[in-house]
Amino acid sequence: MRILGIDPGLNVTGLGLVEQNGRSISCVEYDQIVLARNLSLSVRLKTIHENLAGIIIRTRPDAVAIEDIFYGKNVQSLIKQGHARGVIILAAVQAGLAVSEYSPLEIKKAVACYGRAEKQQVQQMVRAILRLDEPPPPDAADALAVAICHLHCGKKDCL
């Protein structure tokens, strides 16, 4: 079973594809969609949607898991993240994939056994769980973590 984990953002969207065979979990690939600061909102949304649609066609995941919004941020940045999540969920549903969401607390608990783990701890735990040579960059690590979380929790409620 292949899970595409996504950490959505208008500046950087983390992507992590994880595969489970029996009790073994491995990393297929990870990436980050990084967008230049001078791009407009509409171009950002189009680029995120196009990239994600292409990645889904190429890698054929069975389901998508997405990080829920962390409510500690300011309202404007939460709304902007909502825009990015909108086009990400759209790309998944257009490909016929179910989308589950997990809170940052659930994700950190799943990979680091501790809901308030720092970004660096998540990177190190993802590296250890997936037996990677080096820790992935932060947003890709978060995306891999949400995919691992989905395999651990097996949440059935979809967005």
Next chain:
Amino acid sequence: MRILGIDPGLNVTGLGLVEQNGRSISCVEYDQIVLARNLSLSVRLKTIHENLAGIIIRTRPDAVAIEDIFYGKNVQSLIKQGHARGVIILAAVQAGLAVSEYSPLEIKKAVACYGRAEKQQVQQMVRAILRLDEPPPPDAADALAVAICHLHCGKKDCL
């Protein structure tokens, strides 16, 4: 010049197509995408995107004007509205259209000369400006109002 005004929402999205010939503004059509309460978020986003993409192909507007988010609401509903705005802006940019946004205050000032006008006043003013037989339903009236606002203000900054 044809402007498609949009009042985005996950439950009801208002649409209003307005045409300017010289100094005369007329209504081409208006509609509301109304979604049943039991639909999932992903189905809502897909339905809004599909409907809007179809309407853009059929009606060929020159530009899209969208209502900005009203920050008085609670954070969760603002984020959800962000999702809807995301797929709406995407549909417009995928069709090569520029998207401008206007605050509720700007829109109400443009049609009712008063930034704190009630919904009913907006409906009546839109009816009068566009010489309609009856006031459009509230969300379609808001969409027509944002299209009228775009023609009045001619904002050049696009999203």
